[in-house]
Amino acid sequence: MKLWALPTWHTAFARALFFTAFALSLSQPLPAAGSLNPTPLPFIWPLPAAFTFGNQTLSVDPALSLAGNAASSSILRAAFDRYRGIVFKHSDRYSFLRTLRSSYDVAKLQINVQSHSDELQLGVDESYSLFVSSAELHSGVVTIEANTVFGALRGLETFSQLCTFDYTTKTVQINKAPWSIRDKPRFAYRGLMLDTSRHYLPIDAIKQIIESMSYAKLNVLHWHIIDEQSFPLEVPSYPNLWKGSYSKWERYTVEDAYEIVNFSKMRGINIMAEVDVPGHGASWGVGYPSLWPSPSCKEPLDVSKNFTFEVLSGILSDMRKIFPFELFHLGGDEVNTDCWSNTSQVKNWLSKNRFTPKEAYEYFVLKAQDIAISKKWSPVNWEETFNTFPDKLHPQTVVHNWLGPGVCPKAVAKGFRCIFSNQGVWYLDHLDVPWEEVYTAEPLEGIRKASKQKLVLGGEVCMWGETVDTSDVQQTIWPRAAAAAERLWSPRDHTTRNINVTALPRLQYFRCLLNRRGIAAAPVTNFYGRTAPTGPGSCYDQ
Numbered sequence: 001m002k003l004w005a006l007p008t009w010h011t012a013f014a015r016a017l018f019f020t021a022f023a024l025s026l027s028q029p030l031p032a033a034g035s036l037n038p039t040p041l042p043f044i045w046p047l048p049a050a051f052t053f054g055n056q057t058l059s060v061d062p063a064l065s066l067a068g069n070a071a072s073s074s075i076l077r078a079a080f081d082r083y084r085g086i087v088f089k090h091s092d093r094y095s096f097l098r099t100l101r102s103s104y105d106v107a108k109l110q111i112n113v114q115s116h117s118d119e120l121q122l123g124v125d126e127s128y129s130l131f132v133s134s135a136e137l138h139s140g141v142v143t144i145e146a147n148t149v150f151g152a153l154r155g156l157e158t159f160s161q162l163c164t165f166d167y168t169t170k171t172v173q174i175n176k177a178p179w180s181i182r183d184k185p186r187f188a189y190r191g192l193m194l195d196t197s198r199h200y201l202p203i204d205a206i207k208q209i210i211e212s213m214s215y216a217k218l219n220v221l222h223w224h225i226i227d228e229q230s231f232p233l234e235v236p237s238y239p240n241l242w243k244g245s246y247s248k249w250e251r252y253t254v255e256d257a258y259e260i261v262n263f264s265k266m267r268g269i270n271i272m273a274e275v276d277v278p279g280h281g282a283s284w285g286v287g288y289p290s291l292w293p294s295p296s297c298k299e300p301l302d303v304s305k306n307f308t309f310e311v312l313s314g315i316l317s318d319m320r321k322i323f324p325f326e327l328f329h330l331g332g333d334e335v336n337t338d339c340w341s342n343t344s345q346v347k348n349w350l351s352k353n354r355f356t357p358k359e360a361y362e363y364f365v366l367k368a369q370d371i372a373i374s375k376k377w378s379p380v381n382w383e384e385t386f387n388t389f390p391d392k393l394h395p396q397t398v399v400h401n402w403l404g405p406g407v408c409p410k411a412v413a414k415g416f417r418c419i420f421s422n423q424g425v426w427y428l429d430h431l432d433v434p435w436e437e438v439y440t441a442e443p444l445e446g447i448r449k450a451s452k453q454k455l456v457l458g459g460e461v462c463m464w465g466e467t468v469d470t471s472d473v474q475q476t477i478w479p480r481a482a483a484a485a486e487r488l489w490s491p492r493d494h495t496t497r498n499i500n501v502t503a504l505p506r507l508q509y510f511r512c513l514l515n516r517r518g519i520a521a522a523p524v525t526n527f528y529g530r531t532a533p534t535g536p537g538s539c540y541d542q
Contacts, residue, residue: 041502042176044161045510046217046486047494048183053176056135058105060163060172062088067141070111075118075149075266080109083160086517087172090165106174107140109159114147120265121326122457124148127184128155132162134178150268154217158183161513187443189419190488191220191460192481197227198465200250205470207263212478212519214267216485221264222272222329222460228282228299233257237314240287257322272380273323275315276331277301278364293343300335303360304349313371320375327398330368333382335361362389369394380419383407390414398457409446412455420459426484428476429464431529439483439503442492458488476530478521479511512539
């Protein structure tokens with residue numbers, strides 16, 4: 001596809017549009033979400049489900065304290081400290097000015113939760129309410145109420161986005177008070193897939209990605225740990241498997257994986273691990289060559305040997321100790337069975353069992369599902385399994401769409417749950433997909449019945465690793481992943497009208513918020529994702 005630059009008139013129009021919207025959002029009250037009034041929406045991303053606000057400005061005390069019963073939650077105490085560091089990053093440098101000011105409008109953040117349970121599973125209640133009263137009635141307290149600690153986490157993120165640093169007064173302020181926000185996600189599953197097989201990503205890089213996910217209220221990291229190119233994960237039951245890593249320095253220990261899971265949980269994010277079988281397993285045979293059908297034909301994994309399934313079971317047993325999330329991804333995509341047909345011992349096994357290669361593929365997938373289910377996981381499989389033998393899949397199967405549109409409607413019609421990741425719009429390695437196409441993609445497209453819509457768990461954007469590593473992964477993920485994040489969180493009817501007015505200025509603002517928080521998010525409007533700015537200019541105009 002030919003590279004093109006935005007014409008100067010388009011750039012000037014975008015600049016005028018953004019700064020007009022920005023000025024309006026800060027200077028006047030706006031209608032609640034869903035209003036037909038064309039005035040731009042406030043700069044909160046993703047947009048809350050319901051909100052009202054005014055036109056007052058409140059000052060926030062740099063010594064903001066935590067109140068309410070949230071103080072007894074280690075997750076919320078840590079989150080409060082984390083967000084206080086974000087909100088007061090600038091004002092902490094001017095702490096001496098606090099002695100010159102006698103009082104602030106907001107001195108406490110009160111967080112109350114109904115349950116202190118820290119069990120994080122699919123469908124956990126992430127709803128919250130956030131209240132900021134007017135200056136006349138202000139008690140010095142902002143209140144967040146939630147049923148769970150994870151709902152309170154989402155409220156903290158929204159609170160942090162309400163707070164802005166004023167460079168003139170050198171104080172943190174909440175604009176457009178009073179605020180009343182009642183919010184909840186549209187979908188339970190809002191994911192990002194990260195591929196660490198095609199390029200190894202250090203633990204700190206993965207943590208930064210997880211941190212950035214929490215800013216957009218994403219809640220599942222689909223960790224594509226292993227593939228044909230490398231096997232970087234330690235598996236104690238079969239210690240030679242990680243001989244398939246690129247090098248001895250590009251590996252994840254069991255302790256590393258535990259650390260990632262715990263780091264994610266503190267931010268309300270589940271980890272769904274993936275072991276892609278049988279078609280993406282060439283790296284397994286570096287440590288255990290008998291897993292290959294032959295030295296010259298290395299995948300799919302050898303379906304004819306019990307040892308193959310013993311190793312798979314051992315991997316899943318070890319991983320079950322690390323990954324508590326109820327979903328586990330078994331892959332099942334892109335299986336070319338020629339290797340089985342052309343290898344004598346596998347060919348003999350096929351003949352003995354009266355299997356065609358296609359039936360052997362089905363046999364492998366179903367056996368892998370049985371292993372996962374025996375370890376109390378619900379299996380997730382790429383859509384090829386559903387497309388090939390839909391009536392044989394276990395009823396617990398979650399079908400993961402990727403090849404194109406139309407799969408989720410077929411899957412839910414048969415009673416399966418589905419995850420939407422249409423590669424035409426939500427594959428982030430497709431650099432020529434603009435933010436508008438990511439934003440307007442609809443996971444429920446073609447599904448009319450409410451009972452079937454409930455079977456769509458949500459969706460995820462996929463960051464395949466062939467052309468990304470630590471040097472460019474963040475700017476490839478962001479800001480386009482944020483476009484999908486709002487589609488998965490916010491009510492659809494709030495975010496589909498005139499997106500150049502209702503969404504683009506807010507997405508540009510969110511991209512700059514990510515930059516301020518140390519996330520290397522690329523410009524929003526460049527034709528190719530992750531490309532650098534085309535010239536000088538404001539962050540809010542790119």
